[in-house]
Amino acid sequence: MDMGKYSIGVDYGTQSGRAVLVEIGTGREIATAVKEYTHGVMDEYLPDGVTRLGPDWALQHPRDYVEVLEETIPRLLRESGVRPEDVIGIGIDFTSCTMLPIRADGTPLCLEPRFERHPHAYVKLWKHHAAQDEANKLNDIARERGEAFLAHYGGKISSEWMIPKIWQILDEAPEVYDAADAMVEATDWIVMQLTGKLVRSSCPAGYKSIWHKRTGYPDPDFFRALHPRLEHVVEEKLWGLILPIGSRAGELTEAMARRIGLLPGTPVAVGNVDAHVSMPAVGITEPGKMLMIIGTSTCHVLLGTEERAVPGMCGVVEDGIIPGYMGYEAGQSCVGDHFEWWVENGVPPAYWDEARREGIGIHDLLTQKAAKLRPGETGLLALDWWNGNRSTLVDADLTGLLIGATLATKPEDIYRALIEATAYGTRMIVETFRASGVPVDEMYACGGIAQKNALMMQIYADVLNMPIYIGASTQAPALGAAMFGAVAAGKARGGYDSIEEAAREMGSVREKPYVPNPSAVKVYDELYREYARLYDYFGRGENNVMKVLKRIKSAVAQEEVKTC
Ligand SMILES: Nc1ncnc2c1ncn2[C@@H]1O[C@H](COP(=O)(O)OP(=O)(O)O)[C@@H](O)[C@H]1O
Ligand SMILES: O=C(CO)[C@H](O)[C@H](O)COP(=O)(O)O
The missing domain is CATH 3.30.420.40 (ATPase, nucleotide binding domain)
Structure with missing residues (x-):
């Protein structure tokens, strides 16, 4: 086994989490591990088997996401023989907007006994479409008010996204809304599990939470027009530093390092979204x-x-x-x-x-x-x-x-x-x-x-x-996430200073295209x-x-x- 440097990318899809261990410089995928989610997609019942979900609901269980880390990362190390000290960075990508209500310390509300039978306390998967009424109302109000942000989203905000989903929680379960200290994208939540702090990624914030690099979130006036209790939703539920993709969110904590077999202090990239992260991988x-x-x-x-x-x-x-x-x-x-x-x-x-x-x-x-x-x-x-x-x-x-x-x-x-x-x-x-x-x-x-x-x-x-x-890789999103992990590590630690550099060395397509x-x-x-x-x-x-x-x-x- 040579003593090169490696990065790990974890791709959280709809059905499973996939991790790859990638060689820096070549993009060679040294090992891959897949973990199907224990609870899969919950679209009929909660895990208790009796609490029924409505039409268009799609939930997930946050414990499944941590299991992915605990099972796949040790497997990558075991199968490849790579030493934890040679893993210079970790990157994550997730489906989006897959979101959950949490306590300030990151505990998902659904893990508390009080909320374990409460559908609104679980993760709402990207394809949870039951917030369509809220999305429709939001779009009507935004249009009436001439909100400039609509133009950045093709004229409509989707029911798959953060604000309609938060509003559905407020409408149907104000007790969950009140108990939540924050509403977070799953990509930011899993990064929080790794680093111990909440850092939001500019990518899902921009695409799914109506955040703009130059103007921030919409005004409180707009949110008040949706619902008086949403006026301060940004300060109350969407707080947290927003960092651009390509930056470092933090370092692996002692506790998580022990659980997944890596070294504490390993750089962790700001979370990404499964689609967007794939571009440099190709x-x-x-x-x-x-x-x-x-x-x-x-x-x-x-x-x-x-x-x-x-x-x-x-x-x-x-x-x-x-x-x-x-x-x-x-x-x-x-x-x-x-x-x-x-x-x-x-x-x-x-x-x-x-x-x-x-x-x-x-x-x-x-x-x-x-x-x-x-x-x-x-x-x-x-x-x-x-x-x-x-x-x-x-x-x-x-x-x-x-x-x-x-x-x-x-x-x-x-x-x-x-x-x-x-x-x-x-x-x-x-x-x-x-x-x-x-x-x-x-x-x-x-x-x-x-x-x-x-x-x-x-x-x-x-x-x-x-x-x-x-794309040449069978795991393009995970490869892309690993590339962002290498950028979070930076050149000084054997990674890259920009995603373009990483894409030049590690991204590729198959030789022959399909021709019309x-x-x-x-x-x-x-x-x-x-x-x-x-x-x-x-x-x-x-x-x-x-x-x-x-x-x-x-x-x-x-x-x-x-x-x-
Ligand atoms: N040979 C195939 N041709 C077309 N669709 C397939 C094939 N095999 C699996 N699928 C579909 O691919 C989907 C899973 O896609 P995949 O990229 O593996 O996962 P994810 O969407 O979780 O990222 C499933 O919906 C399944 O129905
Ligand atoms: O909307 C998305 C990205 O912006 C979702 O993440 C995506 O559509 C779900 O991905 P997949 O089909 O690969 O599970």
Whole structure:
């Protein structure tokens, strides 16, 4: 074993935490460890198995996040033989806005006996969409008041973000709101567990908490207009130093060092977000190159030189991704989740048997079958809104649509139509950026699905009519987090002084991109035009049937709760 220097990155995804130990200088991933969350995503019941959650809820358990550190980091050291003194830094990235109410010392409220059966005391996962009413009211009030911040967020604040989630807690559980000394992003909370102090990251603050590098948070007046008790929400619940990404949040405490096998004093980077952190891991540090991080959901991140208003984007934040640039984000709320839904609910036993016989996963079986179909052959078209629309409509109340099914439609036809729908959704996002004056010249992809599903990447190349370059790492977010760990350590300790330097040495893409096939491009152009018509028809108010159905469903659910 040589005595190089190493950094650890921990990527907290929707289902699991993934840690990598990376060699400084080469970006070589020496060891990887994955821990599935013990409680997974809680969307029906609390851990007691009886406390029922409402529609659109999605919670997590904060203890699972600490378990990830305790299990994966010692495993990395054991398997690699790397000495703790040669680990010069740690970086974290997380899904976002994944948030929780805590005491001032960092204790999550859900760990207190008084609150263990209280849904609002748990972590609200990014895809918790039950704060849509609050998001709608917030957007109406912000529009009426002519709040300038709306332009930085594509005209709408999403129900996935911090302020609607805090407001939902206040509306539905004022006792939890009162007991919370702070509301924090999970990325900042886990950094707090490592360092013992609360430091907030400028990245999620900028994208998810309406914080601006130059103007800070919105005025108390605005928050008062939402709810009188929110007037001082910033001082009361969002306090804490905000540091830019690329800085050091602090050092590993004695207690945590003992629990995870590293040395106390190891530098810890300011927390990051899973999408944004991936850009340097793919080697991107300049404008015009859009990166798709494809997993449970997809995030699209892009650098620009000017702050433009792009309708329905998630946001533009100065220094939000790479210091010195405007960082743009857009996204799709379900991509892998979309396929998972189909696999779990629509695929007959014969297909599962076939996959077992062939010794492959069900996704691989459906992909193999779908790959035999030509573009347009299924006769199907879908809207990719099974978990709402994150960009460009920013509406969690929109739902899925499949059109063209017949008695001859097969499971692989639908699987392919769902893949195509997500590709059309991405094209809509790319076209919206371009129409708003933000160039998108090249497309990149990373994340689990970009690595695993070649058919899907080919369909994206064909639908977008652009080559798709794939990040070389199988764990791009964790690699990016490790790179930020190396920057937190700094050159003097064997790391880097800037993320650009780290990206040059440690980030990379695979040699061969997926290249568009002209005959497929032609068919997909025609199908995309139909997709765009459906998108406008169901998404922009001409036909609100999706919302009507949701309203009826929610009324029925409330009736059921009353009669229970
Ligand atoms: N071969 C595959 N093709 C398409 N989707 C897949 C495949 N294998 C798994 N998935 C989907 O990928 C998602 C998990 O993505 P991943 O990037 O591993 O995790 P995360 O979203 O937690 O970062 C799941 O929703 C699953 O349905
Ligand atoms: O909104 C996000 C980033 O801004 C979420 O973190 C993301 O969409 C969830 O990520 P994943 O699908 O990889 O679990």
